[in-house]
Amino acid sequence: MSSTQQVERFGVPWEETYGYVQAVQRGDTIYLSGQVAHSGTDVVAPAPVNDAGLVTDFSLMGEQLRQCYANAAELLRRFGASLDDVVEEVIYALDVDAADAAAGPVRKEAYGRPDPQVASTMIGTSRLAFPELLVEVKFVARV
Template sequence: MSQIDTYSHDVSGEKEFGFAQSIKVGDTIYVSGQLSHDAEGTFLYPDDLGAQLQQVWSNLDAVLRYHGVTRNQVALDTVFVVDLHENAAAIAASHLAYFGDHRPTSTTVGAAALFFPGQLVEINVIVDTRLPA
């Protein structure tokens, strides 16, 4: 039987909505949608896509660190973005900057709205720990 390990940022919303930031089952880590919030769970940078992306990647790094993996082990990411056509170039540039030479599979989905007013992006990933770090 596989050992299950979960991680939470311990921010508001996790308990109220009943989710963890990640769950590791065997060699796979499923990471919930990461968004732009601080350590207390306060949503940051409404309507500022660049700042939101920086915070999203930072929050994702915290999840990856907990599990002792790197961004090179991300096998799949899904990006949800408001105003997809207007924001596509910024999303692509940020994605390239974050992953460098690593190329995970990726899906980008346009969204009419996300949870918080002014929230423009949310990114979830699946990690395969068997990939080289």
């Protein structure tokens, strides 16, 4: 594997706190860290949570997914790539039923076609990085 690599960040505090980059390219492959619904340091369409920090409403799943794809598209653009170059995605969702209902339309919109040519896996999880998050999407692209 080539030692030449390019990395990209958004400059958000959790990149330094956790110790990672948002994306790295090695050779012809671009690996994106799991993208969440944020713009700068603000969570986009934050889900309501109760006093215990548990989500009480999953209806904003589609809005959060749209932001995940928008963030991925921005990162890919920095490498001269686009969502057209994505070959694999993994969707991590707090509620798989809500994610399944939202993912079809959002994915088709993001990829710009009725049959996205992307290998896709959805995994249910009990928690994401911030309590208000409903979904996170990891991407691999080939250029």
